[in-house]
Amino acid sequence: MSIQDLIAEISDRLTPTERRVAALVLEDPTLLAFGTVSDLANRAQTSRPSIVRFATKLGFDGYTDLQSWIREELSHQLSSPSHRIRQQDGAVATIRAAIENSIHETFAALDERRLNALATPIAKARNVWILSGETSMAGAVALHSGLSMIRPDVHLVQEHSTGRQLSSATKADTAVVFDFARYRRNSITSARALAKIGVKIVAITDGPLSPLASLTKTWCELKIPAVGPFDSSIPAVMTAELLVAQVVKQLGTEAHKRIDRLEELWQTTGTFLHYSPRVNRTL
Amino acid sequence: MSIQDLIAEISDRLTPTERRVAALVLEDPTLLAFGTVSDLANRAQTSRPSIVRFATKLGFDGYTDLQSWIREELSHQLSSPSHRIRQQDGAVATIRAAIENSIHETFAALDERRLNALATPIAKARNVWILSGETSMAGAVALHSGLSMIRPDVHLVQEHSTGRQLSSATKADTAVVFDFARYRRNSITSARALAKIGVKIVAITDGPLSPLASLTKTWCELKIPAVGPFDSSIPAVMTAELLVAQVVKQLGTEAHKRIDRLEELWQTTGTFLHYSPRVNRTL
DNA sequence: GGCTGCCTGTAACTAGGCGTACACTACTCT
DNA sequence: AGAGTAGTGTACGCCTAGTTACAGGCAGCC
Numbered sequence: 147m148s149i150q151d152l153i154a155e156i157s158d159r160l161t162p163t164e165r166r167v168a169a170l171v172l173e174d175p176t177l178l179a180f181g182t183v184s185d186l187a188n189r190a191q192t193s194r195p196s197i198v199r200f201a202t203k204l205g206f207d208g209y210t211d212l213q214s215w216i217r218e219e220l221s222h223q224l225s226s227p228s229h230r231i232r233q234q235d236g237a238v239a240t241i242r243a244a245i246e247n248s249i250h251e252t253f254a255a256l257d258e259r260r261l262n263a264l265a266t267p268i269a270k271a272r273n274v275w276i277l278s279g280e281t282s283m284a285g286a287v288a289l290h291s292g293l294s295m296i297r298p299d300v301h302l303v304q305e306h307s308t309g310r311q312l313s314s315a316t317k318a319d320t321a322v323v324f325d326f327a328r329y330r331r332n333s334i335t336s337a338r339a340l341a342k343i344g345v346k347i348v349a350i351t352d353g354p355l356s357p358l359a360s361l362t363k364t365w366c367e368l369k370i371p372a373v374g375p376f377d378s379s380i381p382a383v384m385t386a387e388l389l390v391a392q393v394v395k396q397l398g399t400e401a402h403k404r405i406d407r408l409e410e411l412w413q414t415t416g417t418f419l420h421y422s423p424r425v426n427r428t429l
Numbered sequence: 430m431s432i433q434d435l436i437a438e439i440s441d442r443l444t445p446t447e448r449r450v451a452a453l454v455l456e457d458p459t460l461l462a463f464g465t466v467s468d469l470a471n472r473a474q475t476s477r478p479s480i481v482r483f484a485t486k487l488g489f490d491g492y493t494d495l496q497s498w499i500r501e502e503l504s505h506q507l508s509s510p511s512h513r514i515r516q517q518d519g520a521v522a523t524i525r526a527a528i529e530n531s532i533h534e535t536f537a538a539l540d541e542r543r544l545n546a547l548a549t550p551i552a553k554a555r556n557v558w559i560l561s562g563e564t565s566m567a568g569a570v571a572l573h574s575g576l577s578m579i580r581p582d583v584h585l586v587q588e589h590s591t592g593r594q595l596s597s598a599t600k601a602d603t604a605v606v607f608d609f610a611r612y613r614r615n616s617i618t619s620a621r622a623l624a625k626i627g628v629k630i631v632a633i634t635d636g637p638l639s640p641l642a643s644l645t646k647t648w649c650e651l652k653i654p655a656v657g658p659f660d661s662s663i664p665a666v667m668t669a670e671l672l673v674a675q676v677v678k679q680l681g682t683e684a685h686k687r688i689d690r691l692e693e694l695w696q697t698t699g700t701f702l703h704y705s706p707r708v709n710r711t712l
Numbered sequence: 713g714g715c716t717g718c719c720t721g722t723a724a725c726t727a728g729g730c731g732t733a734c735a736c737t738a739c740t741c742t
Numbered sequence: 743a744g745a746g747t748a749g750t751g752t753a754c755g756c757c758t759a760g761t762t763a764c765a766g767g768c769a770g771c772c
Contacts, residue, residue, distance in 0.1 A: 161748085161749060161750085162749085163749080163750070164749095176500075176503070176504045179462075179463070180462070180500045180504070182728085182729065182730090183729075183730065183731090184728085184729080184730095192750080192751085193750070193751045193752080194729095194730080194731090194751090195731080195732080195750080195751070195752090196749090196750070196751085198730070198731065198732090199749095199750090208730070208731065209729095209730065209731085210729090210730065210731090217459075217463045220459070221459045221463070238536070238539075238540075238541060238544075238671075241671070241674070242536055245532070245667065246529075246532065249528065249529065249532065253521070253525055256521075257521070258521060261521070280574060281574075283570055283571075283574055284567040284568070284570045284571040284574070284662075284666050284669075285567070287566055287567045287570045288566075288567040288662050291563060291564075291566055291567070292659055295659070353433070353455060354433045354434070354436040354437035354440055354451070354455060355436070355437075355440050355448070355451060355452065355455070356437075356440075357441075359437035359440060360437065360438070360440050360441040363434070363438075365437065367433060373670040373671065373673070373674050374670075374673060374674025374675075374677050374678070375674070375677055375685075375688060376575055376578070376670070376673065376674075378667075378670055379567075379571050379666060379670070380663060380666055380667055380670070383567050383571075383662060383663055383666050384528065384661075384663055386567075387656040387657075387659070387661055387662070387663070388521070388524070388656065390656070390657060390659065391524070391656050391657025391658070391659075392657075394657050394658055395657070402658075405658060444718085444719060444720085445719085446719080446720070465758085465759065465760085466759070466760060466761090467758085467759080467760095475720080475721085476720070476721045476722080477721090477759095477760075477761090478720080478721070478722090478760095478761080478762085479719090479720065479721080480760095481760070481761065481762090482719095482720090491760070491761070492759095492760065492761085493759090493760065493761095
């Protein structure tokens with residue numbers, strides 16, 4: 147039952163002023179959700195009691211009642227599908243719901259603009275350093291693999307050799323840091339150290355409260371679903387792949403040239419098996 | 430500039446109560462849009478002034494200011510669906526469709542029975558060897574990471590040291606091989622060699638025509654979507670995670686004991702950060 | 713141990729919210 | 743033409759909202 151339906155039901159019994167109010171409300175329902183009686187009265191060029199009467203005519207106790215109803219409707223509309231899906235049962239089914247939901251949210255977090263903001267420092271960096279906690283390692287690997295094919299000087303930083311590897315980082319560099327609660331000490335302290343010497347940080351983490359989020363303006367938030375006893379790395383991997391695609395777009399021909407050279411190299415070294423007659427131009 | 434960004438910017442200067450408020454707001458932003466100061470105070474188990482202080486810390490004149498700002502943000506989100514569609518209209522939309530479709534198919538391929546068939550040789554193996562091509566490396570890493578936490582003797586085989594690593598494989602072992610067209614020569618030839626000496630093969634590949642499918646009865650087929658110029662590793666990662674969860678189920682208490690020991694080890698070695706920015710002792 | 717900060721909750725104030733009673737206008741019906 | 747009725751705005755009361763000033767409490771520091 148939407149506000150449109152409610153109004154339609156009583157539209158034939160509306161007085162002229164009430165009709166104006168109805169038109170206003172239909173045009174922008176947020177007016178009802180956020181506005182006060184006075185606001186609406188001003189907008190509809192009428193007095194406050196008319197607004198209240200309009201509410202009672204719709205079947206509510208008063209404007210307050212109508213407003214709280216509208217707000218609930220909007221809340222449902224705004225909230226993610228997670229709550230709706232959660233009611234399914236069975237082991238695989240719940241995992242599936244969790245994964246599909248997290249993918250939904252990841253796409254929501256990574257619109258074109260945000261993706262661009264994250265990709266730019268990666269495309270422009272002199273060196274790219276990739277740091278990661280345990281559960282997001284797959285994401286780090288995917289990013290490293292993808293970026294390596296389209297630009298030079300991409301380094302996946304391993305925990306046991308952090309210091310040695312990072313000692314040459316400079317202000318012209320960018321570090322991509324993956325980490326989620328529980329934050330791995332090594333990743334966080336390294337990221338802080340890098341930020342301090344002016345390395346640009348791109349953080350893939352689990353929320354604004356993350357220690358990574360305070361280090362940079364270029365970050366994004368991922369919802370991490372559980373698969374069995376462990377956290378999933380799917381959102382991290384997906385983010386990594388989207389980032390790579392975006393960096394390719396930004397680098398343009400430069401990246402494509404590099405891919406072609408790599409392809410040539412693979413041909414001459416016979417890296418791939420020519421097993422299937424299928425010609426797959428993409429990698 | 431979203432509410433998440435705003436909170437992220439000042440997250441390290443938040444007091445404990447303010448942190449509770451922040452968490453609440455992040456979990457459900459409609460609370461901010463619709464709720465009163467009292468509502469929030471009750472939910473966060475604090476007093477009204479703390480809510481107001483939170484608002485001012487975010488850079489607003491007071492709660493009213495913050496709320497009207499949030500409402501405008503939400504209005505944009507709600508009242509202009511054309512805007513939302515336009516954002517999805519770029520390259521991201523097609524990528525999204527491809528990924529969601531492939532996830533759908535992956536779940537279809539991996540019903541409970543098939544998952545069990547794949548997991549059994551992994552749970553029972555003396556050693557587990559993991560081999561992978563380039564694009565599925567993230568899946569291999571995820572599998573390695575997950576399996577390592579629940580059972581011993583799991584090895585991720587790197588291309589440059591294949592021979593040395595695999596020389597100790599026996600009939601009691603299992604090899605999990607990820608590879609998709611174009612098949613990487615190294616992975617395929619290694620898999621063939623292992624199969625010849627009686628190592629059980631679990632193949633994650635792209636169809637019955639794959640050279641891997643002919644080596645074993647325990648295999649599964651994944652559809653691989655493209656993200657930009659490259660193939661996605663998301664289906665591989667997802668399969669790896671589902672496999673890990675299934676192996677955990679099969680191993681039962683044995684796996685759980687192992688996880689507990691690992692947890693204990695993490696505690697004593699301080700691997701993880703107990704993040705609460707207000708208390709800056711050990712950093 | 714006392715002092716000095718910083719957090720946090722209590723209390724009081726102002727303002728604006730909604731709802732209702734009442735009065736005015738205009739139209740209709742007898 | 744007068745009375746009644748429906749529609750609308752004015753005036754008032756009560757209440758809760760947000761804000762601010764102030765006091766208690768706890769930790770760290772000389």
